[in-house]
Amino acid sequence: MSVDLIIRSQGSEVAIAVVRDKLLMELHRERTERGFAVGDIYLAKVRKVAPGLNAAFVDVGHEKDAFLHYYDLGPQYRNSYKFAKGAVSGTVKTSLLEGWKPEPDINKQGKLADVLSASQSILVQIAKEPISTKGPRLTAEVTLAGRYMVLVPFINKVSISSRLTDETERKRLKALMQEIRPKNFGVIIRTNAEGKASEDLEADLKSLLQRWDEMFRNLRNAMPPKQVLGEIDRTSAVLRDVLNKDFTSIIVDDELVYEEVKDTLARTAPEKKDIVKQYKGKLDIFDNYGINKQIKQAFGRQVMLPSGAYLIIEKTEAMHVIDVNSGSRKGGRNDQETNALAINVEAAKEIARLLRLRDMGGIICVDFIDIYEPENRRTLHKVLKDAMEDDKAKHNVLPPSKFGVIEMTRQRVRPATEIDTSEACPTCGGTGEVSAPVLIVDEIENGLNYLLSEKDMSGISLHVHPFLASYFTKGLPSIQHKWWWRWKKWVKVVPQGSSRYLEFHVFDGEGKEVAV
Numbered sequence: 001m002s003v004d005l006i007i008r009s010q011g012s013e014v015a016i017a018v019v020r021d022k023l024l025m026e027l028h029r030e031r032t033e034r035g036f037a038v039g040d041i042y043l044a045k046v047r048k049v050a051p052g053l054n055a056a057f058v059d060v061g062h063e064k065d066a067f068l069h070y071y072d073l074g075p076q077y078r079n080s081y082k083f084a085k086g087a088v089s090g091t092v093k094t095s096l097l098e099g100w101k102p103e104p105d106i107n108k109q110g111k112l113a114d115v116l117s118a119s120q121s122i123l124v125q126i127a128k129e130p131i132s133t134k135g136p137r138l139t140a141e142v143t144l145a146g147r148y149m150v151l152v153p154f155i156n157k158v159s160i161s162s163r164l165t166d167e168t169e170r171k172r173l174k175a176l177m178q179e180i181r182p183k184n185f186g187v188i189i190r191t192n193a194e195g196k197a198s199e200d201l202e203a204d205l206k207s208l209l210q211r212w213d214e215m216f217r218n219l220r221n222a223m224p225p226k227q228v229l230g231e232i233d234r235t236s237a238v239l240r241d242v243l244n245k246d247f248t249s250i251i252v253d254d255e256l257v258y259e260e261v262k263d264t265l266a267r268t269a270p271e272k273k274d275i276v277k278q279y280k281g282k283l284d285i286f287d288n289y290g291i292n293k294q295i296k297q298a299f300g301r302q303v304m305l306p307s308g309a310y311l312i313i314e315k316t317e318a319m320h321v322i323d324v325n326s327g328s329r330k331g332g333r334n335d336q337e338t339n340a341l342a343i344n345v346e347a348a349k350e351i352a353r354l355l356r357l358r359d360m361g362g363i364i365c366v367d368f369i370d371i372y373e374p375e376n377r378r379t380l381h382k383v384l385k386d387a388m389e390d391d392k393a394k395h396n397v398l399p400p401s402k403f404g405v406i407e408m409t410r411q412r413v414r415p416a417t418e419i420d421t422s423e424a425c426p427t428c429g430g431t432g433e434v435s436a437p438v439l440i441v442d443e444i445e446n447g448l449n450y451l452l453s454e455k456d457m458s459g460i461s462l463h464v465h466p467f468l469a470s471y472f473t474k475g476l477p478s479i480q481h482k483w484w485w486r487w488k489k490w491v492k493v494v495p496q497g498s499s500r501y502l503e504f505h506v507f508d509g510e511g512k513e514v515a516v
Contacts (some may be wrong), residue, residue, distance in 0.1 A: 001021055002021055003018070003021075003246045004018075004019045004247070004248060004250070004289075004314065005019075005239075005247065005249070005250040005252070005493040006019060006251050007251070007254075007255070007285075008285045008286050009252070009253060009257045009369070013029055014029070015027065015028070015029045015103060016238050017086040017289075017291045019289070019291070023294070023353075024220065024291060024298065025356060025357065026356055026357060027295065033321050035127060036060070036126055036128065036136050037126060037230070038128065040125065040128060040227055040229070041123065041142055041215055041227070041230075041232050041345060042225055042227050043120075043121060043225070043226050043228050044058045044121070044123075044124050044227065045059045045224040046063070046120045046122060047118065048118055049113050049117065049118055051112070051293055053069070053113065054069065054070045054399050054404065055069040055070060055112060056068045058122070058124060058138060059224065060136060061226075061227075062130060062135050062136055063135075063136030064134065064136050066124070066126075066135045066136040066137065066138045067134070067135060067136075067137050067280055068112075068139075070112040070123065070432070072127065072137075072138060072139040072140060073112070073115065073116075074141025076102075076141070076153075076154040076155060077106050077115060077140050078103035078104065078115070079102060079154040080122075080140055080142060080153070080154065081102070081140075082103060083100075084121070084123035086267045087216050087220060088219050088221065088222055089169065090220065092488065094419075095212055095216035095217075096182060096184050096209075097182065097183060097184035097213075098184070100154070100184045102154065105377050110260075122140060122218075123228075125141075125143070126138065126413065127139040131412065138145065143207045146190075146204040146205070146208045147192055147204050147239070147240045148189070148200065148201055149187045149188060149204055149506075150190065151185060151187060151208040151209070151212065151294075152186040152187065153185055153186075153212065155185075155186035157190065158174050158178055158181065159187070159188045160174060160188070161191045163191075170502065171511075173189050173193055174189070176198055176201060177201065178361070179405075180198070181205065182209070186207070203267075204268070205212070211229065215228050215229035224359045236260075237266070239264055239268070247272065247275060249276075249277060251285065252277070252279065253278070253279045253285040255278065258278045261276050262271075262276050263408045297442070298353075298357055301314070301485050303447065304351070304428075305343075305444060306346070306446070307342075307345065307446075308327050308447065308450050308516075309325060309326050309327050309343045310325050311324060311325070311347060311350065311351065311354075313354070318362070318363065319362055319363035319365060320363070321364075321365050321367070322351060322365070324347040324368045324369055326339070332495060337371060340369040340370065340371050341376045341380065343369055344368045344369055344371065344380050345379070345380065348368075348383045349387045350464065351384070352384065352387035352391065353387075355388070355395075355410055360410065360412055361410045361412025363408075363409055363413045364407070364409070366384075366406045366407075367405050368380065368400070368404055368405070368406065369404075376484065377399070377400045378399075380399070380400065382419060393410050393411040394411040394471055395409060395411065412415055429451050439447070441479070445483075447506060448483065448506070450516060451506065452487040453487065455509060457498045457509075457514070458509065459509025459510075460489070460491050460509075461491070461493075462492065462493050462494065462504060462506055463494045463506075464496060464503070464504045464511060465500065465501050465502070465503065466495040466496075466497060466498075469494070469495035470495075
């Protein structure tokens with residue numbers, strides 16, 4: 001299995017594609033003038049306490065007040081508040097917590113109004129970016145994430161990721177971190193720490209303590225709202241979070257970003273620095289590696305599946321709704337249940353990929369094709385859960401309802417990635433839009449494969465707009481010739497001047513139109 005990271009720097013945006021065996025799995029886009037990002041730390045001011053919500057609205061400088069619930073204060077809130085207040089006034093002289101006298105934890109079931117008041121200055125971290133009409137969601141439990149661990153101030157505890165299952169390794173890491181962590185700093189050991197030497201872990205811890213000290217220095221004489229520590233840029237964050245031993249290459253098209261990536265890897269994963277390569281081709285890097293085509297395939301309202309079935313994805317204010325359609329792939333009467341299960345399984349795997357790729361969150365309802373056997377329903381549920389196992393966002397997948405709908409929730413920390421895949425229509429003076437033309441070839445080929453392979457038809461003719469007819473028939477070898485080599489059957493391509501740009505019709509040997 002090959003895992004590649006392809007990075008495109010274009011104007012004010014850096015786009016990062018994670019590709020597994022040439023299939024696009026994740027897409028991250030960072031604008032250099034970005035606003036409020038998950039992980040940013042602010043000295044903020046409480047604008048209003050809402051006892052009925054057991055929450056507060058907080059000014060972090062966004063046009064909409066941020067939201068802070070009592071449960072997001074964290075047990076050590078009194079320590080965080082005392083530290084920030086002392087850092088601002090100068091009474092706390094150092095970022096280290098060696099001589100810190102811990103304050104008692106706040107009551108788990110308490111009231112926010114008992115520990116927080118309007119106009120109070122507090123230290124907070126962005127937990128969710130602004131989404132739609134809502135301001136950021138905050139936490140007062142400030143943490144700093146590194147490559148191998150997460151630093152948690154004001155506690156004396158070492159925790160380990162549940163994904164790290166080797167008991168011997170868990171004990172080794174826990175004992176090591178208990179030795180090297182400073183007093184009153186806790187750590188959560190990440191899965192990436194497995195098998196790492198003590199020098200690697202110490203270097204990561206040192207880097208996090210330096211960031212904590214930078215935040216401390218930025219607090220001195222600060223006036224809210226003020227950002228006191230920004231999350232590292234998205235490129236470095238992706239490298240930190242997704243880079244593992246499976247990565248085979250990192251390809252960058254910008255010299256400056258290339259040097260930054262090499263420097264980052266030299267510090268955090270020196271054994272990987274040689275996999276970084278600079279792309280110098282004339283073609284856009286995303287076009288060269290087929291990323292743009294996959295983006296157009298994955299981000300439209302309709303997403304085609306290799307079998308010819310397709311998904312319809314709709315977004316509402318409250319949820320995402322996905323409808324699974326068999327298209328023309330309908331089995332015979334006796335085969336209906338088996339055929340429906342096969343399409344549903346294919347759709348489930350693709351949906352798990354799309355949720356990560358499009359970063360869809362909140363409530364998601366999937367209307368699969370009806371299946372009636374209880375065992376098949378259990379199979380579908382298991383396939384979807386297994387396909388989502390690698391998803392780092394917290395999620396919960398419920399079994400199919402009696403209507404055949406699977407409901408799930410997926411953690412939403414930033415707005416879903418939205419990319420407009422439509423293009424201006426070249427045949428109507430640019431006044432209209434059409435779906436991405438690059439996808440029409442796949443749609444036509446899926447239909448032809450169904451007719452020529454599955455239904456074993458022959459004498460097929462394809463009627464398309466003259467532009468498409470020329471595209472299919474010109475060149476040597478032409479796409480039409482490749483179809484012949486693939487199916488050993490000739491497909492006649494007929495230019496149809498009255499057809500719309502992306503319209504196509506397929507006719508059998510008797511001249512009757514057939515559905516694809």
